[in-house]
Amino acid sequence: MQKYLVSLVVLILFTTLSIVPSGAADREKLEQRVTEAGFAFRDFQKDSRMTWFRANVRYAKGLLIMPTWVRGGFFLGGYAGNGVLLAQDRDGSWSHPAFYDVLAGSFGLQFGIAGGQVILMIMTDTGLRRFLGDKFQLGADASIGVGPEGIGAKAELFDIFSFARVKGLYGGLTLEGGGVIVNNDNNRTYYGDSKVTPTDILIRRKVKNPQAEDLIRTLTEASR
Numbered sequence: 599m600q601k602y603l604v605s606l607v608v609l610i611l612f613t614t615l616s617i618v619p620s621g622a623a624d625r626e627k628l629e630q631r632v633t634e635a636g637f638a639f640r641d642f643q644k645d646s647r648m649t650w651f652r653a654n655v656r657y658a659k660g661l662l663i664m665p666t667w668v669r670g671g672f673f674l675g676g677y678a679g680n681g682v683l684l685a686q687d688r689d690g691s692w693s694h695p696a697f698y699d700v701l702a703g704s705f706g707l708q709f710g711i712a713g714g715q716v717i718l719m720i721m722t723d724t725g726l727r728r729f730l731g732d733k734f735q736l737g738a739d740a741s742i743g744v745g746p747e748g749i750g751a752k753a754e755l756f757d758i759f760s761f762a763r764v765k766g767l768y769g770g771l772t773l774e775g776g777g778v779i780v781n782n783d784n785n786r787t788y789y790g791d792s793k794v795t796p797t798d799i800l801i802r803r804k805v806k807n808p809q810a811e812d813l814i815r816t817l818t819e820a821s822r
Contacts, residue, residue, distance in 0.1 A: 601735070601763070602698075603734055605752055608709050612764045613676075614805045619708055620792060620796065621780065624787055625720050625787050625788060626719055627731040628697065628784055628787060628788045629682065629788070629807075629809045630666065630756060631666075631682060631697075632682055632695055632746075632788075632809060632810050632813055633637060633812070633813075634665035634666070635663040635665050635681065635682045635695070636812055636813040636816050637665065637714040638663055638664075638665040638717070638728055638763075639661070639813070639816060639817065639820070640816065641715060641763060642715070642717055642761065642763065643820060645763060647685075648708045648761065650745060651719065651745065651761050652820070653715075654719065654721075654819045655719075655817070656690070656820075657721065657822075658686055658719050658721060658822040659685060659686060659718070659720045659721060659722060659723060659725060659726040660683055660684060660685040660686060660725075660726050660729070660800070661682040661683065661684055661686075661717055661719055661817065662681050662682070662698060662700075662717065662718040662720070662729075662778075663681050663682055663683075663684075663715075663717050663801070664680060664681030664700065664715065664716040664717065664718075665681065666679065666680055666681075666713070666715075667713060667714055667715060667716040667762075667764070668713045677701065677702055677776070678699070678700070678701040678702075679699070679701075679716055680697070680698070680699050680700075680781075681697075681699075681700070681716075681798075681799065682696065682697055682698070682699055682804035682813075682818060683695065683697075683729055684696075684813070684814065685694045685720075685726060685800040686731035686799075686802065686817075686821060688771055688820070690821055690822070691801055692814045692817045692818055692820070692821075693800045693801075693814075694702075694789075694803070694805065694810050694814065695788075695799070695808050695810050695813065695821065696729075696739055696780065696796045696800055697781040697784035697785050697788065697797040698729070698778055698779065698781060699778075699779045699781050699805075700718075700736075700773065700776050700777065700778050700779075701776060701777055701779070702773070702776035702777060703818075704744070709798075713764070714725055714755040714762060714764030715762070715763045715764070716760060716761065716762045716763075716764070716771075716773075717746065717760075717761045717762075718758050718759070718760055719758065719759045719761065720758050720762075721756065721757060721758065721759065722757045724740065724757050725740045725741075725757030725758045725783075726800075728740045728757075728778070729780070729796060729800070730795075730796050730797050730800070731780075731781045732779065732780055733776070733777060733778060733780065734778055734784075735776070735777055736758065736773050736774055736775065736776045736777075736778060737773075737775055737776075738775075739776035740757040740758055741757045741775055742756060742759070742760060742773060742782065743755070743756035743760075744759070745758055745759040745761045746809035747760070755804070759762075760773050777786045780796050781797075785799065788807055789806075789807055793803055797809055799801065803808070
């Protein structure tokens with residue numbers, strides 16, 4: 599029963615975010631998400647609290663940018679976000695985006711709803727490899743720290759850092775226990791390829807969509 603209620607909370611959050619578009623007509627929605635990811639990244643770059651974030655973009659293996667992230671609850675809680683992941687090669691070049699969803703449910707005394715922007719900065723090859731499968735759990739399958747509070751002498755201990763710009767919560771955000779799921783339908787719609795995989799997009803770089811060039815250019819300039 600508890601698992602059912604948590605799933606219901608997450609489903610409501612997902613419905614709010616319209617996370618699962620399908621069909622050719624939704625390509626425009628996905629393009630809008632990529633555009634919004636660029637806006638979100640620039641917001642992080644301008645935020646005076648994100649000093650470590652700005653200084654370490656050049657060292658990141660990848661960035662999962664969630665321009666839309668919602669958490670909420672009434673005793674039962676959860677959070678959900680949709681975003682795009684771009685991987686950075688050793689030469690500093692960035693891949694085209696792959697689409698992912700992040701979600702979790704929880705119990706406890708919690709009320710209200712909040713929304714904002716979240717970026718996961720992937721710092722290790724292990725962390726990036728986790729994103730190449732269909733799904734994984736943050737904290738269990740890849741270690742995650744809270745930035746900037748969890749950064750410092752222990753920075754090398756984490757595969758991923760989470761950064762947030764959420765009303766009432768700035769700098770860090772714990773997402774441990776959350777599930778990361780590749781959205782294959784979105785990837786196939788965005789690239790017009792019924793067989794494209796995250797590895798094709800992020801590692802082999804077999805597919806491209808010119809619409810993402812502005813986001814790629816923004817990340818390239820920030821990582822120089």
